Structure formats: structure tokens, C-alpha cells
Amino acid sequence: MTARASLLAALGLGWATEAAAASVLRFDEPLGLGDIRLAGASDARRVPFNCEADWKARAGSELHLFVEHSPELDANRSFLSVSLNQGILRSFRLDASNRDGAEVIIPLPPGMLQRSNELLLSVEQFPTASSERPWTTVRAASFLSLQYDRAPPASAVKDLPLPLVDPLSYRPQTLFVLSPARPSPETLEATGRVVAQLAARLAPKPLRVVTVASAADAGGGVLAVGTPSEQPPTAVALAGRSLDPSGGFVLVRGGPTPPALVVVTAASPEGLRRTADGLLERTAGLEGAFAAVAPAPPRAPAEPREWKDAAPARRRFNLADLGYHAGQLTLTRDTPVSITVRTTPDARFIADAHRVFLELALLPELFRDPAARIEVTWNGASVGSFAVSGLEPPMLSTAVRVPAALLRPRNVLTLRVAGGDALSARAPLAVVSPETAFYLPRAYSARLPDLALLASSFYPFSIRADLSDVIVVVPDAPADAAFALVCELSAQLGRLAPSDRLAFRVRRASQLRPEERSSAHLLLLEAGDRRSLVDAPALDWSRLPGGGVLRAAPMLQELPSPWNRQRFVLRLRAASAPALVDALRRLAEPSVLARLAGDTAFLEAGGPACYRVTRAESFGETPYFTTVEAWLQTHWLALPVLAVAVSAGLFAAVRGALQQYAAAYLASSKGASWRP
Structure with missing residues (x-):
């Protein structure tokens, strides 16, 4: 059977319908593998894959391999062995029957499948002609056909982000967030930080966020963040439990009917904000579906350029x-x-x-x-x-x-x-x-503003990886619209920022204080024709190609902050709050982010139209001690000359000082009475 026919047959087993409970995972997509070439007398490759949290494996799962190999292998001594999670599945001979892309089907016992799995493909192969280097290829068209029943796991706070989203799933993930009634600024900030943490757990995969007015409107797991007065479901979830004014609670209710619900609540808005800070880290060890969460202690801002999965900013570091x-x-x-x-x-x-x-x-x-x-x-x-x-x-x-x-x-x-x-x-x-x-x-230096650098972990706004010096400024729009903007932008920040725990702040435009705007990077979301908080350079629409059309497109612009030249402002402007949400989703597409350039971009349907309207300048810092040390280590032969030059300079300086002192002493009355 060809790879295409075999795959269609597997799909016919049931992936097309939810009731059949089957999924096909191809090596090329979604596993992201190419052809696997095993060369030499012995070789091995690992193929990791995941099962979703609510899958309960059943009989019928199979591994379909499409194999080809050297034409002159010694069939009596050449074998391909397949193991799953360190348990052998099958070992078969490499002979003429599987030389040219033949399909090999291997059953997968349900008891061997786990949440995270690893296939091991290993060969022992020997050519009949000693001069030939043997090879075996497992083609990227190979796939896993997984049969399962859906069985939602038991709900527990320690399993977050389950049951809201599944970090190990290959399907697109959607988070439904319940809109609170008249959210306070602290609730907006707390919701944004929780959504960002969930998105960071999925990164680099995107998280789609949908705000709903009622849990009945959701098509999946629902997140509710707010005080009991802002989120009525929290009062029902608490079931008469009293709230500690200094801390908060997290409740997880499993699904799928009704949809899974996660409630994050506290007695006061400030308590809610402190509960949400680093929530997923602090709930990792909490048992049960309902847990009290102590408020997060004050945390120092991240040091500049201390990024997750990156080398420390200091000049010396090790693998640890x-x-x-x-x-x-x-x-x-x-x-x-x-x-x-x-x-x-x-x-x-x-x-x-x-x-x-x-x-x-x-x-x-x-x-x-x-x-x-x-x-x-x-x-x-x-x-x-x-x-x-x-x-x-x-x-x-x-x-x-x-x-x-x-x-x-x-x-x-x-x-x-x-x-x-x-x-x-x-x-x-x-x-x-x-x-x-x-x-x-x-040393550290970049020509800014430059929208192209946003693709590099949201630089320069992520110089502090936790975004603790970033303020999200939402327009003075209706509460539901402002809430949707915060959720959507937070999901993008969680995916892009180089930290799992973000500490950005959220303000409405009318609530931004002068000392805040002068000390922070600003992410401005602007809707309609209201005057911007920032005086941006005027655009000559007549000189822009298609200027009339561009006026209607959302505009993204990066500028140095007028209040602090070491800070930057990122503006996203659209005709309305819903248009801003659409623009944020368009901006999150990898193809759009990769094409950004200059300092101004119009997010058209066919892709961004990018321009530069201000002159880029160099921003950065040079650690002078590190520079001198590195230069000396590079030009170490100059050390003796440098030492002689420094010694000569010191000698001349001391000698001159002594001569001046002697001359002054002799000119004094005390010195005049002295005769050698």
C-alpha cells in the first residue's frame, strides 16, 4: 500500500469524526521530522511524540513505517528494530521485500502508550560489498495511527494548565476567558498575567483567546479571574468558603460536560493581583481541585538580558x-x-x-x-x-x-x-x-527603532525578560472591549517573551501616571480617532504608495519614548476595539512577524507594508572593564610593553611631584635657612 493510500485508510478509521476517537501523527507534520537516514554498521534515531491528557489508549493503534535501504545489504545480518518507551515492539529483516519504500505496520499495545512517548529506530546493517557504506531510510511519510477513548482526567490544581489547554497537544489550542463585570485595573492585570503564563506553557505554539459573557457560550475550558463581585461564578465555586483577605483561591472543575472551569479569585483586587503573579509556578505542588494560594512575595525585577534558554549576560558562565x-x-x-x-x-x-x-x-x-x-x-x-x-x-x-x-x-x-x-x-x-x-x-548595541527585532523575543521591550518595566495601555473603551484587548495581547506576550513568569502592568489611558510613562516601555493600544498619548511623526500620505488604502489599515509603530530616551513605545492603532483585536491576531502570525521592518507597518490583509519615518539610532551599553579585559586577553603580548609604559608614567609622575615639592621647600623660609 502506498503512503497516501495507507494514510487515507487510517483517516477513514475515524479521525474525521469525534466519536471514532482516532488521530494520525505523521512524522513530517505534526512531528516536524524529515526522512530519517540511518547510516553505517549501526545507527539509531529517537522519535518523540505525545498523547493528549484525555486520551485512554485502546486496541488498534499502529505504527506505519515506509522503509527503503541499500540494495546490497546482507539480509541475514541486517535488521531494523523498533522500540517504544524502552520496550521492544518488533525487529525485522532488511531484505528485498522492503528495499524500495515498502510499508511495515507494527501494532502498538495500549499499555505501552504514555503521555510522552519515545520511539527508538535502530539498525544493524552490513553490505555484501565491503566498499559500500550501508544505509536505511525511514521516510517522513511514516505515521502513527492512535486509537483511543476520551476520558477526562481527574481535576487537580497541580495539573494546571490542564484542563484549560494541553501543552502536549498537536491541535490548535483555544482558551475561553469569562468577562468580569466592571473589572478593576488589578483584575485586568491579574487576568493578563494568568493568560500570559498559560500562553508561555504552550510556546512557541500559539494560543487563541476568546472572551465570553457566560460559560455556556464557551466551546471548551473556561478561565474566570476576578473577585466575587466581579465574577458571579466565583461565589458559586466557593460554596460558602470564606476568603482570606491576604490570599486567594484556585478551583479546578473538570469537563467536558459542562466545560472545564478554572476559577482564580481573592477577596480584594490587590489580593487577586498578588495571587495571579507566578500562579502556575506556585500551584505545581497543590493537591485537590480546590486550593488556597498564598500571595506571591515581592519579587525583584529580572536582570537585563537574563533570558530563558539563553546564555547569561555575564561574560563567564557554564553548562549548569x-x-x-x-x-x-x-x-x-x-x-x-x-x-x-x-x-x-x-x-x-x-x-x-x-x-x-x-x-x-x-x-x-x-x-x-x-x-x-x-x-x-x-x-x-x-x-x-x-x-x-x-x-x-x-x-x-x-x-x-x-x-x-x-x-x-x-x-x-x-x-x-x-x-x-x-x-x-x-x-x-x-x-x-x-x-x-x-x-x-x-557589549550590547542595536539600531533602533526596528520592528524586525520584535521577532527576537519581543526585543527591545524584553530586555528585562519578565517585562517588569513594560506597561500595557488600553483605550478608555467599554469594559468588555478593554478586557478582550488585554487577554489577546497577553497571549501574544506570553508566547514571545523570554520568560515563563511575566510582570507587565496594565493601565487604561486615562489612568497612566506621569512617573509611570517616564520609567517604562509602553505598549499603546489605540482605537478610533482619539489623540495619541505620544506625538508621533506626521505621515505624508500622498507620498506613501497606496496611501489612501493604508489609512484604513491598522498601523504598528515603534518610537523612542519622548519621556525617557532609554525607553520605547510600541503603538498599535485601529479604527475600533474589535479591529484592534483582529490586528493583534494578525500580528501574531509568524509570517507577519517575520516580514516586519522599519519603524512603521500597516497590517494589510496581504501582509505588512513597512516603512521608516524616523532615523534609527544606536542604543546599548558597553561594559568597559569587560572590554579592557577581553582586549588584554587577545593582545597578551602587549602586556610587557603596557607594564613598562605604566611604570614609566608612574615614575615620571612621582619624580615630577618630588621635584615640585623640593622647589617649594627651598623657596620657603624654613628651606632658605637650610644649607647643604
Whole structure:
């Protein structure tokens, strides 16, 4: 059966209808894999996949593999083995029957399927001609056909963001948020922060947010945030329980009928805001469907450029700082170790003093073949090679220079074992210690404003990763409209910002205080023809191509703040509040975000039309001590000359001072009476 016919047959089993309870996961989409090529005498690849939280696996699930391999494999010694979660499923011979893309169907026992799963495809293959390098390819058209019954799991606060959204699902996720009656500014802020936390758990996948007036209007899990007077369902959920004025409560009610409901409430608006701050972190260990949540203690703002999944801003750091732990990075002959080192988009690498200080525990298996060597590459370019014959156990401790020309905002350090044909393919050979360190001195500079940098984790508004110096300013629109804007923008911030815990503030335009606008980045949402809070450069519509049409399109504009030149303003203007919501959803599309440029963009249906109306300037900071240190490490031969020059300067200065003192002393009356 062809890949297309087999897939259509699987779909016919029931994915098209909810009652049939089946899903098809192709290797290419949604698993994001290409053709899997297994080369050499032995090789292996892992294929992770997830099951949704409310799936209860049943008989009938299958793995469909489309396999092709070298034409001259020795069928008596060549096998492809398939394991699921470390349990063997099947091992079959690689022969003429499966040489040209044949389909192999493997049943998946229901008891072996878990929430997170891992397939292991491994080959042992030998050619009949010794000169040929054997290969086997598992095509990207391969897929999993999963059969299940829907069984909503028990509701518990510790399982958040379930049952609202499922971070492991491959389907688009929609969050329904219950609109409160006359929400206070604190409730707007609390709701925005909770929605942002939920979106961060799904990132980089998008979260669609829909606000509803009643839980009956929702098509899925409902989030209700507010005090009992703002959210009537909270009073019902509390069922007579009294509220602690200093803290809040979280209640989780499972679904699907009626839809799942999560209630976040507190006695006062300020208590609600403190309850929502970092809520998902603080509920991780809470049992049961109803839990009291202590207010979050005051938390210091994030340090500049301390981003999640990125290198620390300081010049020296190690793998432990990147989240790696002991024993996590194990090197085998067929499995290299790759470490991603990301920096902020404004990072500028100083001088040419960059180093990696490797710490590798060398295992006995490595020394079975002295011809092997450990190769180190940075972004694909070789920066080091170490012959096993020249190594001594138990550790390899060495410094590797990384040329500045190889450094990028996203870097990959790779260690692999080359040669060593006598070594076992999958036996551990070395372990990279989390004490492996990096010396990457950096300055920070960017030409701003530049809308293109928003795609880089919402830079420059995310210099502090938690957005603690960002204020969302919503128009003085009706409560429901303002609430919908906060929810939609919060979902986008949660997906883009480089932190799981966001601390942005929310203000209505009429409530923004002068000291706030001068100390924070501003995200201005403007509806209608009301005058903007910011005096933006005037646009000459007659000179813009299609200027008449552009007037009706939502406009996105980034400007330096007129109240603080180290802060920025991002304006999104549309004809009405509903049009602003549509514009935010359009802006969240990856294709739109990737095409932004300049400082002004009109969000047309066919894509953004981008222009520059102000001159870009350089913004950033240069750590002078780091610059001097990096220069000295790069030009260390200049140290003796520098030391002599400094000593000579000090000697001349001291000698001149002493001469002046002697002259003044001799000119004094006391000095005049002295005769040598």
C-alpha cells in the first residue's frame, strides 16, 4: 500500500469524526521530522511524540513505517528494530521485500502508550560489498495511527494548565476567558498575567483567546479571574468558603460536560493581583481541585538580558547555568553532543578572546581504539581535535579558542567521536561535565527603532525578560472591549517573551501616571480617532504608495519614548476595539512577524507594508572593564610593553611631584635657612 493510500485508510478509521476517537501523527507534520537516514554498521534515531491528557489508549493503534535501504545489504545480518518507551515492539529483516519504500505496520499495545512517548529506530546493517557504506531510510511519510477513548482526567490544581489547554497537544489550542463585570485595573492585570503564563506553557505554539459573557457560550475550558463581585461564578465555586483577605483561591472543575472551569479569585483586587503573579509556578505542588494560594512575595525585577534558554549576560558562565545537569550529555560513537548557546539580538562579541573550557569525563570504552579522536566544532567549523592516543583518563580539561568570526546570536557547540571503528556504536564514551565553561565577553548595541527585532523575543521591550518595566495601555473603551484587548495581547506576550513568569502592568489611558510613562516601555493600544498619548511623526500620505488604502489599515509603530530616551513605545492603532483585536491576531502570525521592518507597518490583509519615518539610532551599553579585559586577553603580548609604559608614567609622575615639592621647600623660609 502506498503512503497516501495507507494514510487515507487510517483517516477513514475515524479521525474525521469525534466519536471514532482516532488521530494520525505523521512524522513530517505534526512531528516536524524529515526522512530519517540511518547510516553505517549501526545507527539509531529517537522519535518523540505525545498523547493528549484525555486520551485512554485502546486496541488498534499502529505504527506505519515506509522503509527503503541499500540494495546490497546482507539480509541475514541486517535488521531494523523498533522500540517504544524502552520496550521492544518488533525487529525485522532488511531484505528485498522492503528495499524500495515498502510499508511495515507494527501494532502498538495500549499499555505501552504514555503521555510522552519515545520511539527508538535502530539498525544493524552490513553490505555484501565491503566498499559500500550501508544505509536505511525511514521516510517522513511514516505515521502513527492512535486509537483511543476520551476520558477526562481527574481535576487537580497541580495539573494546571490542564484542563484549560494541553501543552502536549498537536491541535490548535483555544482558551475561553469569562468577562468580569466592571473589572478593576488589578483584575485586568491579574487576568493578563494568568493568560500570559498559560500562553508561555504552550510556546512557541500559539494560543487563541476568546472572551465570553457566560460559560455556556464557551466551546471548551473556561478561565474566570476576578473577585466575587466581579465574577458571579466565583461565589458559586466557593460554596460558602470564606476568603482570606491576604490570599486567594484556585478551583479546578473538570469537563467536558459542562466545560472545564478554572476559577482564580481573592477577596480584594490587590489580593487577586498578588495571587495571579507566578500562579502556575506556585500551584505545581497543590493537591485537590480546590486550593488556597498564598500571595506571591515581592519579587525583584529580572536582570537585563537574563533570558530563558539563553546564555547569561555575564561574560563567564557554564553548562549548569544553561540548565544542564551531571550525566545529561553523554557522547557515543554514533550520537554526538550538541549544545545550543543563544544570546540576545543586541549582543556584540568583543575582541577575539572567546574560549570554551571543556571538562569531559573519559570512560574506559573510549580507549579501546587509540585511532579515535574527539572533534569539537562551533557552528559547524572545527575549533579543536584531540586524539585518544594522546589523552589520559579520567578527565579531558582543556581550553578551546572560538574565533569571533564564528559567533552568531544562535550558536551550536558540537562534540563528536570520529574514527574509532573498533568502538561500539552506542556505548558511552565520554560525559560532558556541567562545569564546562564559556568565556564570551559581549557589549550590547542595536539600531533602533526596528520592528524586525520584535521577532527576537519581543526585543527591545524584553530586555528585562519578565517585562517588569513594560506597561500595557488600553483605550478608555467599554469594559468588555478593554478586557478582550488585554487577554489577546497577553497571549501574544506570553508566547514571545523570554520568560515563563511575566510582570507587565496594565493601565487604561486615562489612568497612566506621569512617573509611570517616564520609567517604562509602553505598549499603546489605540482605537478610533482619539489623540495619541505620544506625538508621533506626521505621515505624508500622498507620498506613501497606496496611501489612501493604508489609512484604513491598522498601523504598528515603534518610537523612542519622548519621556525617557532609554525607553520605547510600541503603538498599535485601529479604527475600533474589535479591529484592534483582529490586528493583534494578525500580528501574531509568524509570517507577519517575520516580514516586519522599519519603524512603521500597516497590517494589510496581504501582509505588512513597512516603512521608516524616523532615523534609527544606536542604543546599548558597553561594559568597559569587560572590554579592557577581553582586549588584554587577545593582545597578551602587549602586556610587557603596557607594564613598562605604566611604570614609566608612574615614575615620571612621582619624580615630577618630588621635584615640585623640593622647589617649594627651598623657596620657603624654613628651606632658605637650610644649607647643604
